[in-house]
Amino acid sequence: MSDHAQPFVLAGVMGWPVAHSRSPLIHSHWIAQYGLRGAYVPLAVQATQLEQALRALPVLGFAGCNLTIPHKVQALSILDHIDPIAQRIGAVNTVVVQADGSLRGTNTDAFGYIESLREAQPHWVADQGPAVVLGAGGASRAVLCALMDAGVPIIRLCNRDAGKAQALAQEFGAVVQTLPWSERHAALQGAQLLVNTTSLGMDGQDALDIRLDALPASAVVSDIVYVPRLTPLLAAAQARGNPIAEGLGMLLHQARPAFAAWFGPLPAISTNLLHTVHASL
Numbered sequence: 001m002s003d004h005a006q007p008f009v010l011a012g013v014m015g016w017p018v019a020h021s022r023s024p025l026i027h028s029h030w031i032a033q034y035g036l037r038g039a040y041v042p043l044a045v046q047a048t049q050l051e052q053a054l055r056a057l058p059v060l061g062f063a064g065c066n067l068t069i070p071h072k073v074q075a076l077s078i079l080d081h082i083d084p085i086a087q088r089i090g091a092v093n094t095v096v097v098q099a100d101g102s103l104r105g106t107n108t109d110a111f112g113y114i115e116s117l118r119e120a121q122p123h124w125v126a127d128q129g130p131a132v133v134l135g136a137g138g139a140s141r142a143v144l145c146a147l148m149d150a151g152v153p154i155i156r157l158c159n160r161d162a163g164k165a166q167a168l169a170q171e172f173g174a175v176v177q178t179l180p181w182s183e184r185h186a187a188l189q190g191a192q193l194l195v196n197t198t199s200l201g202m203d204g205q206d207a208l209d210i211r212l213d214a215l216p217a218s219a220v221v222s223d224i225v226y227v228p229r230l231t232p233l234l235a236a237a238q239a240r241g242n243p244i245a246e247g248l249g250m251l252l253h254q255a256r257p258a259f260a261a262w263f264g265p266l267p268a269i270s271t272n273l274l275h276t277v278h279a280s281l
């Protein structure tokens, strides 16, 4: 096919604010890597105008877009079709314009989490033992879905606000067992995975306060915080010999199926891309 016959594909990320998003960097890298004709742009859209902006996508010839703060939950009530995974996570991070101009919402965060965990620690086996998940916000919902779908038998969920953890356990079923926030240290007994989904440990925030003594040395410690790349939790885990998985992986891997839905190929994460994104943080 000549260059002119190849369609120009448009995608972007809608958010408010949106300037901080690393998605344009990631997708533009892949567009260039595959030599595609296309662009991925930041779309600054306020919450009150989300519906108009989404309905404009097919009109403007967009293949779709990512959604970020504050649009991920509101989009559920606007889009024409919602994939089961987005329904379960309770949020949409990817919109795909269908051939008939209707809008499909999906969520690639659970895929992004499990892929990044498996890439960082290929020896981790889901059904080898319980996982401990700290936090019960939006990111936690995606991580819980990912771990349940991977076959983790028991998930011990600890959150500062116990009511939010209990509501998630109610929704997700018996695999998810809640423990009080004060029990997070003891909850690590026999666990094969610890995941921090809280914002603790992020630059400018307090470190996550947790004693790792009870955690088996073989357990993988994973953080979804990616600034800094090596959070105090990951540094402490590494110092005692636990395998770790960094948060940057989830950010990169969630972008892959979205790119595939709009542009075709399912891209890999090259070290070049990893360094480019890391340098931008």
Ligand code: ATR
Binding pocket: 134, 135, 136, 137, 138, 139, 140, 159, 160, 161, 162, 164, 197, 198, 199, 200
């Ligand atoms: P996200 O979408 O990134 O998950 P969120 O929905 O705001 O963001 O969730 C933030 C998570 O970090 C919550 O689990 C929150 O605990 P609460 O539900 O009790 O608010 C947790 N978190 C934030 N600051 C915390 C702190 N100082 N101590 C313990 N947990 C904290």
